[in-house]
Amino acid sequence: MDSVVFFYQYLVYFYAISLISINLFLAVLGYINIRKKKVKYTESEESLFTDNAESAPGISIVTPAFNEEVIVVENVKSMLNLDYPTFELLVINDGSKDRTLDLLIEHFELSEVPLEYSYKVRCQTVKRIFKSTNPEFHRLTVIDKVNGGTKADAMNAGVNYIKYDYFINTDVDCILSPDTLKKVILPVLDSKVPVIAVGATMRMVNGCEVEDGVITRVKPPTRFVPTFQETEYLRSYLVTKMGWSSLNAIPNVSGGFGLFKSRLVIDVGGFDPLSHAEDMDITTRMVAHMRQKGEKYKIDQIADTCCWTEGPSNLEVLRRQRTRWGRGLMQIFVVHRKLLFNRHYGRLGMLVLPYSFFFEFLAPIIEASGLIFLIYLLITQQVNFTTFWLMLLFVYFIGLTISMITLTLDLSVKKQYKNFTEYLRLALFSSLEAFLYHPFVVFFSITGYVQFFTRKTFKWGAMTREGYARPIKSTKV
Amino acid sequence: MDRINFYFQFLNSEFAGFPMLVRITVIVITLVAIIYISSVIRLFYLRNKIDKYSRQLYNIRNKYGLAIKDIICNPLNLDKAKIGGIMNITENDNKMNWQKNIFTDLVLGLKEQLSSECLNKDNYLNLIEILRLEEYWEKEISKGSVNRKIEGIRKLNELTDNVITGVVAPYLYHRNDGLQKIARNVYLKFEKVDAFKFLLDKKSESDFNRLDEIKLHSSFKKKAEDNELPLLTEWIENSENINFKLFLIREIAYFHQNESTPYLADLLERSTNSLLKTEITKTLNVLNYDEVSSNLSSQLKQYNKSLQYK
Numbered sequence: 001m002d003s004v005v006f007f008y009q010y011l012v013y014f015y016a017i018s019l020i021s022i023n024l025f026l027a028v029l030g031y032i033n034i035r036k037k038k039v040k041y042t043e044s045e046e047s048l049f050t051d052n053a054e055s056a057p058g059i060s061i062v063t064p065a066f067n068e069e070v071i072v073v074e075n076v077k078s079m080l081n082l083d084y085p086t087f088e089l090l091v092i093n094d095g096s097k098d099r100t101l102d103l104l105i106e107h108f109e110l111s112e113v114p115l116e117y118s119y120k121v122r123c124q125t126v127k128r129i130f131k132s133t134n135p136e137f138h139r140l141t142v143i144d145k146v147n148g149g150t151k152a153d154a155m156n157a158g159v160n161y162i163k164y165d166y167f168i169n170t171d172v173d174c175i176l177s178p179d180t181l182k183k184v185i186l187p188v189l190d191s192k193v194p195v196i197a198v199g200a201t202m203r204m205v206n207g208c209e210v211e212d213g214v215i216t217r218v219k220p221p222t223r224f225v226p227t228f229q230e231t232e233y234l235r236s237y238l239v240t241k242m243g244w245s246s247l248n249a250i251p252n253v254s255g256g257f258g259l260f261k262s263r264l265v266i267d268v269g270g271f272d273p274l275s276h277a278e279d280m281d282i283t284t285r286m287v288a289h290m291r292q293k294g295e296k297y298k299i300d301q302i303a304d305t306c307c308w309t310e311g312p313s314n315l316e317v318l319r320r321q322r323t324r325w326g327r328g329l330m331q332i333f334v335v336h337r338k339l340l341f342n343r344h345y346g347r348l349g350m351l352v353l354p355y356s357f358f359f360e361f362l363a364p365i366i367e368a369s370g371l372i373f374l375i376y377l378l379i380t381q382q383v384n385f386t387t388f389w390l391m392l393l394f395v396y397f398i399g400l401t402i403s404m405i406t407l408t409l410d411l412s413v414k415k416q417y418k419n420f421t422e423y424l425r426l427a428l429f430s431s432l433e434a435f436l437y438h439p440f441v442v443f444f445s446i447t448g449y450v451q452f453f454t455r456k457t458f459k460w461g462a463m464t465r466e467g468y469a470r471p472i473k474s475t476k477v
Numbered sequence: 478m479d480r481i482n483f484y485f486q487f488l489n490s491e492f493a494g495f496p497m498l499v500r501i502t503v504i505v506i507t508l509v510a511i512i513y514i515s516s517v518i519r520l521f522y523l524r525n526k527i528d529k530y531s532r533q534l535y536n537i538r539n540k541y542g543l544a545i546k547d548i549i550c551n552p553l554n555l556d557k558a559k560i561g562g563i564m565n566i567t568e569n570d571n572k573m574n575w576q577k578n579i580f581t582d583l584v585l586g587l588k589e590q591l592s593s594e595c596l597n598k599d600n601y602l603n604l605i606e607i608l609r610l611e612e613y614w615e616k617e618i619s620k621g622s623v624n625r626k627i628e629g630i631r632k633l634n635e636l637t638d639n640v641i642t643g644v645v646a647p648y649l650y651h652r653n654d655g656l657q658k659i660a661r662n663v664y665l666k667f668e669k670v671d672a673f674k675f676l677l678d679k680k681s682e683s684d685f686n687r688l689d690e691i692k693l694h695s696s697f698k699k700k701a702e703d704n705e706l707p708l709l710t711e712w713i714e715n716s717e718n719i720n721f722k723l724f725l726i727r728e729i730a731y732f733h734q735n736e737s738t739p740y741l742a743d744l745l746e747r748s749t750n751s752l753l754k755t756e757i758t759k760t761l762n763v764l765n766y767d768e769v770s771s772n773l774s775s776q777l778k779q780y781n782k783s784l785q786y787k
Contacts, residue, residue, distance in 0.1 A: 010498075013498060017501075017505070020505070020509075024512075039624045039627055039628075039655065040655060042631065044631045044634070044635060045688070048688075048691050048692065048695060049691075051695060052691055052694055052695050052698070054731070055690065055691045055694050056691075057687070186688065188687070189686060189687035189688035189690075189691065190686055190687075190688040191686060192684065192685075192686050387499060390499065390502055390503070390506075391502065393506060394502050394505065394506055397506055397509050397510065397513065398509055400513060401509050401512050401513040401516065404513055404516040404517060404520065405512070405516050407516075407520055408516050408519045408520045408523060411520060411523045411524065411527070412523055415524075415527050420524045420528075423520065423524070427520075
């Protein structure tokens, strides 16, 4: 038993050292990448699209909507006002039972057009297509379809109808920054290697002031759960993904916001409606496809905040989100297990998936087992408390430092919050994250893993919408 | 000093007595603590830098904003002396560098805002001369770091319609790709004598991407406005990069270079590349070249769908 204890302690210790080293390394790479992009891509490059509209490549935006009457009109208005000369907006009404479609028809003067639709990728039946009779909304198309049970199915319905080489996959609760399209297309154009996807930073809209679908004042959330998520998201985008982007090894482009190459998404069969992590799944399949074809590719990440999303406002909604993510992550390693440690898949097989497996998938399991192990050691009076406090300080300090680095990176990209105290508030919350938030994330993730094996049917977890301006009666499905 | 030495030795001996892992942990914690403190300092430093800039911009906008707007929007042409009077500065005023940075941003912001409404170009050019903004950025380009040079060239390009190409000439072959590209772009846009000498440069061609296309298109537009855009066919023949050729052919259509039609018709006959043939056909169609349809109908069956169905 002593040797087991000895081995386990060292294993966890070196696991922590590895995780810390990787995170610090990614933070350095992320910092260099952010600085490089700040010099390369400025308003000067963005203005090229407005000054040379005839040369600006078209972009499609696909946004599914299921029972989103609370925010759909605001969201669509906001997207139609994006500052870019050539784009189309496809809203997929995924069999909503509320007034989502009616509100869209009313507000945007929609009328039904001939159903000229081809199923390049599988999805549930498309019933009707609507376009606006008002020239002001000429960019808008609404596709009404039978509910497919998942966002992926709705996305596929949109992918079948897009007309441009690149499309943005976003959620209906997301507010996009007006200059989003200009920012996100730049890395695609400024590359000799085909760029198959681009991600950007996402933030919580929960505390922001929003008028007519436009954010007038960016603020961090006021409630506990989304505030913790704000820093968590920023860490993921500005440190992890910006770092991995330098190595062309981004594990996934977020489902909340991502730019994808249309043809490639179709070639890999579209989004998987059975997947609970359809963003990581599609990214993995796209990369695997390029590797199989022997073609070069690039997945890029920009540091700018392009998308604000409504985050879970309480633990129950967080639980639904994180158990789904847990099921999704488990599913990735089951479905794509042949890619793991497979050198034929290059960086994907030998770096991206192994990293995700050891340091994202296994992390909650190791943390939970560490806690159980600690309880055992306490019961058997084998704990050296000096060493215990030292190790706790070690792990806590790392998390705190990465969060502080994240906030400095965020401020170096752009000062989003008006008051500096709002940054300090995030710094304070990051100091409490390890005790008040992270344990729930670990528990919910493990629950998700268990659910993957034990539950027969899953439903796409309903997001309880509260709207932006003030809390109103939520529409629970 | 002895006391400090004593405590140092004491801590050192205590430290040496710990197990290896504990020592590693202590060292890592120390390093991480240094990084943490540095990050906190940097957070405050960035805040101060951003707030300082905002304050300076606010103050300068308050003091000069309305005057600049009046000058730029004035329907009457004002000479430098009058502009100086309105701004209460003379041409010899040597404003501090930070003010020139702010003035540049302020002037460019107002120029963009007012360009579609009431921009008086002569007044605007006189204003930036009084403020000596071009001179400032030319100095920054010659003395600054690579990033500062890139920023300087960008600012000059936005500020004026007449950049002195000698300012960017030293960087046309710079080893930094970003600096080289932006210098060449600006050179092409503003040089009068041999503006297009880089179009067949091997490096430019091999690095050519879609963003370069848009930048080059923008420069071509400026040249066309000044009636200085030559026939682009010269570079199609000598280029080895198919994407570059396709771009030039599209540009011929955009700028309606009708004189190119015989060359393009001949290239259509000679070429075996279907992408090239597709693009040439589209361009000849835009240029209303009647003979293209008879040529094509005899060749149509030989080529793939992209040509057949375009």
